Amino acid sequence: xxDLRVEAEDLRAYAAALLRAVGAAEDSARITADVLVASDLRxxxxxxxxxxxxxxxxxxxxxxxxxxxxxxxLHETAAxxxxxxxxxxxxxxxxxxxxxxxxxxxTAGLCIASIRHSNHYGIAAYYAMQALEHDMIGFxxxxxxxxxxxxxxxxxxxxxxxxxxxxxxxxxxxxxxxMATSVxxxxxxxxxxRRETPLPAGWAVDAYGNPATDAAAxxxxxxxxxxxxxxxxxGAEAGHKGFGLSAMVDILCGVLAGASSNLGRGYNPGEPxxxxxxxxxxxxxxxxxxxxxxxxxxxxxxVLHQQPTAPGVDRVRVAGEPEFEAEQKRLRDGIPLHDGVxxxxxxxxGELRVASPF
Amino acid sequence: xxDLRVEAEDLRAYAAALLRAVGAAEDSARITADVLVASDLRxxxxxxxxxxxxxxxxxxxxxxxxxxxxxxxLHETAAxxxxxxxxxxxxxxxxxxxxxxxxxxxTAGLCIASIRHSNHYGIAAYYAMQALEHDMIGFxxxxxxxxxxxxxxxxxxxxxxxxxxxxxxxxxxxxxxxMATSVxxxxxxxxxxRRETPLPAGWAVDAYGNPATDAAAxxxxxxxxxxxxxxxxxGAEAGHKGFGLSAMVDILCGVLAGASSNLGRGYNPGEPxxxxxxxxxxxxxxxxxxxxxxxxxxxxxxVLHQQPTAPGVDRVRVAGEPEFEAEQKRLRDGIPLHDGVxxxxxxxxGELRVASPF
Numbered sequence: 001x002x003d004l005r006v007e008a009e010d011l012r013a014y015a016a017a018l019l020r021a022v023g024a025a026e027d028s029a030r031i032t033a034d035v036l037v038a039s040d041l042r043x044x045x046x047x048x049x050x051x052x053x054x055x056x057x058x059x060x061x062x063x064x065x066x067x068x069x070x071x072x073x074l075h076e077t078a079a080x081x082x083x084x085x086x087x088x089x090x091x092x093x094x095x096x097x098x099x100x101x102x103x104x105x106x107t108a109g110l111c112i113a114s115i116r117h118s119n120h121y122g123i124a125a126y127y128a129m130q131a132l133e134h135d136m137i138g139f140x141x142x143x144x145x146x147x148x149x150x151x152x153x154x155x156x157x158x159x160x161x162x163x164x165x166x167x168x169x170x171x172x173x174x175x176x177x178x179m180a181t182s183v184x185x186x187x188x189x190x191x192x193x194r195r196e197t198p199l200p201a202g203w204a205v206d207a208y209g210n211p212a213t214d215a216a217a218x219x220x221x222x223x224x225x226x227x228x229x230x231x232x233x234x235g236a237e238a239g240h241k242g243f244g245l246s247a248m249v250d251i252l253c254g255v256l257a258g259a260s261s262n263l264g265r266g267y268n269p270g271e272p273x274x275x276x277x278x279x280x281x282x283x284x285x286x287x288x289x290x291x292x293x294x295x296x297x298x299x300x301x302x303v304l305h306q307q308p309t310a311p312g313v314d315r316v317r318v319a320g321e322p323e324f325e326a327e328q329k330r331l332r333d334g335i336p337l338h339d340g341v342x343x344x345x346x347x348x349x350g351e352l353r354v355a356s357p358f
Numbered sequence: 359x360x361d362l363r364v365e366a367e368d369l370r371a372y373a374a375a376l377l378r379a380v381g382a383a384e385d386s387a388r389i390t391a392d393v394l395v396a397s398d399l400r401x402x403x404x405x406x407x408x409x410x411x412x413x414x415x416x417x418x419x420x421x422x423x424x425x426x427x428x429x430x431x432l433h434e435t436a437a438x439x440x441x442x443x444x445x446x447x448x449x450x451x452x453x454x455x456x457x458x459x460x461x462x463x464x465t466a467g468l469c470i471a472s473i474r475h476s477n478h479y480g481i482a483a484y485y486a487m488q489a490l491e492h493d494m495i496g497f498x499x500x501x502x503x504x505x506x507x508x509x510x511x512x513x514x515x516x517x518x519x520x521x522x523x524x525x526x527x528x529x530x531x532x533x534x535x536x537m538a539t540s541v542x543x544x545x546x547x548x549x550x551x552r553r554e555t556p557l558p559a560g561w562a563v564d565a566y567g568n569p570a571t572d573a574a575a576x577x578x579x580x581x582x583x584x585x586x587x588x589x590x591x592x593g594a595e596a597g598h599k600g601f602g603l604s605a606m607v608d609i610l611c612g613v614l615a616g617a618s619s620n621l622g623r624g625y626n627p628g629e630p631x632x633x634x635x636x637x638x639x640x641x642x643x644x645x646x647x648x649x650x651x652x653x654x655x656x657x658x659x660x661v662l663h664q665q666p667t668a669p670g671v672d673r674v675r676v677a678g679e680p681e682f683e684a685e686q687k688r689l690r691d692g693i694p695l696h697d698g699v700x701x702x703x704x705x706x707x708g709e710l711r712v713a714s715p716f
Contacts, residue, residue, distance in 0.1 A: 077467030079437035080644040109435030110470055114645050137614070150662055152671035157661075165606045167613075175609060177602040183595055202560070202595055209668030227666070233599055234591055237541055237560055241591055244535040244677040247658075248523045251533060255525075255654045256495070258646050286438040287472050288616050296613045300605075303515070304508055308585070310567030313510035319602040 004342050005334030010357040012037045014349070015049050021352040022060040023067035024089065032056065032091040035122040040335045043326030046187040047123045050341045053348050055120050056089065064272055065089055065119050071096050079108040082257070083115045087272050090121030094277050098130045098138070101281040105136055109286035114257035115277040124164035125178035131166060131281045132174050135290045138166040139280040143253040147222065148182040149229045151240040154209050156222050156229020160185060161249035170294035172301045176320030181246040182230045189215050189230065202235030204228065211236070252278040362700050363692030368715040370395045372707070373407050379710040380418040381425035382447065390414065390449040393480040398693045401684030404545040405481045408699045411706050413478050414447065422630055423447060423477050429454050437466040440615070441473045445630050448479030452498070452635050456485045459639040460492050467644035472615035473635040482522035483536035483681070489524060489639045490532050493648045496524040497638040501611040505580065506540040507587045509598040512567050514580050514587020518543060519607035528652035530659045534678030539604040540588045547573050547588065560593030562586065569594070610636040
């Protein structure tokens with residue numbers, strides 16, 4: 001079966017209209033749709049419009065996400081802002097928090113903002129990348145639902161807790177890292193389960209702490225809280241490092257931001273997620289001339305591009321390059337939507353009386 | 359053979375005296391010795407006094423590290439400082455940079471400092487931990503010599519590029535993460551080479567990009583620049599994440615700080631190392647009440663301590679706990695020094711006319 005291809009502009013407008021239909025304000029709907037379609041453009045369908053219904057539309061309808069929330073400043077210093085998202089959509093809250101960070105970093109040299117009482121915000125890279133056009137370095141992380149097993153433990157209670165970092169280059173594309181702190185995202189386990197193929201060693205452990213190869217059993221154990229789960233980044237040899245990075249994100253986004261960390265709380269489908277985020281902007285000019293920074297980052301990337309490569313690899317790619325290549329292709333050819341996603345998005349439009357562009 | 363046990367105080371005084379004997383100023387010698395002995399106390403002998411001669415004493419004698427260097431401010435904003443270590447010892451430069459960060463964070467809410475033209479500074483955790491007694495979160499990273507192979511490449515040119523993060527708890531010990539962004543530190547490969555045992559899968563690749571099991575061959579390939587090296591954190595499945603983290607550290611400590619990153623430069627034993635570092639302090643009170651933060655971090659750690667454990671594991675330990683346990687033991691029983699280290703430290707004392715306490 002050939003996937004339907006949709007233009008980014010059409011998909012963005014449709015997603016925004018669906019969000020407005022369940023009460024989201026004009027700007028919140030527009031920003032949320034933009035983040036979701038950015039993910040689809042960058043080749044990460046797992047975080048794109050495929051999640052629109054389950055993650056955002058239904059919770060807005062059920063009042064689990066507050067459609068009228070106003071991002072509120074709790075406390076502010078020369079270089080910090082503590083925000084409360086008041087249980088609003090994570091995307092506009094984090095976008096506006098990063099805007100505020102960038103403005104403050106222009107005079108203070110850098111700024112960090114925390115956001116409590118928020119919700120899932122899509123891809124972390126989006127917010128880190130806001131810094132790029134301002135000649136700043138952007139950083140973003142978030143806590144997330146239980147997934148990975150702490151080293152020595154048996155239960156998957158650490159979030160995927162992604163970290164994103166974006167830095168502008170000159171002639172090269174910007175460096176954009178966006179990585180979960182688990183060895184793989186749960187989506188890759190779902191693919192293995194659908195195909196009924198065994199998991200590679202080092203991805204997951206079962207409820208007894210042994211290497212797990214049965215993808216469906218791992219997903220069941222996670223969803224039922226019966227133990228087992230993904231390994232933190234580093235796997236069997238160095239999983240304590242991924243565990244440490246995941247805990248660092250929980251400390252920033254849960255403990256410091258003042259969100260109730262997901263740790264030990266489990267999934268409670270009938271309650272707000274109360275996710276926390278952290279964003280930061282660093283003004284490059286506070287450390288060195290911007291032109292010098294960009295030229296030196298170009299040189300750094302060039303050294304990597306000129307490396308001899310392993311068999312079957314055309315060249316070493318730095319973080320963000322595969323996503324940039326996917327985006328160029330999808331802007332040209334349209335975004336491929338899987339059949340199941342097309343069907344459910346059309347049905348959602350029918351239900352909410354929003355005309356589908358496809 | 360039973361290792362000699364030495365009291366931390368004696369080891370600190372001896373190391374400082376040896377550094378003074380080759381021209382280090384009183385405070386530089388004291389701080390450097392303190393960082394090295396802190397590493398030995400925390401159970402990381404790889405970064406302790408075992409490195410005193412090769413990493414610090416000989417380069418000071420040869421003028422490759424400048425014994426008279428004064429840490430210099432290049433540029434300053436409300437929340438940033440760009441320092442030049444003027445090719446001085448990395449330890450005092452980074453200690454003083456973090457002191458300055460903490461002072462600025464008290465009013466600005468946070469501060470980041472970069473340090474260029476520095477040298478190897480021991481363990482990153484030391485500087486991150488300076489923040490703890492000030493009720494702040496500390497962060498520290500550094501670039502380092504070539505070691506790990508970028509994903510898809512064949513040559514080990516990424517540094518171990520460690521990241522450290524420290525946060526104060528209440529009743530629990532502080533959370534202290536200090537991790538190389540390679541799957542294992544090179545010291546673990548050296549141990550395998552000495553014992554002539556094969557490397558586990560996922561640690562290293564050879565000069566053709568295949569999994570490497572011959573530890574001695576990997577070390578040879580690295581030291582001769584003939585290709586092969588350690589895998590970045592994540593190994594075969596997710597090494598692109600460790601590669602991304604390592605590059606992030608290079609961008610902060612090399613490109614932004616203005617140090618000539620080690621990338622592609624290789625080892626040049628006759629030249630200054632020109633290492634760059636980045637430190638940061640975040641004032642917890644800028645985001646939430648300090649007591650609340652500490653109580654919530656205690657709860658977070660408690661949840662982890664109460665986890666059911668895998669066979670053979672007494673309890674889940676968070677980052678910093680194994681090091682705290684080692685430190686308690688070594689403060690009580692003394693620091694075990696391997697025979698080879700004892701011999702070389704005694705010989706160094708003889709040469710420099712400093713009386714050894716052991």
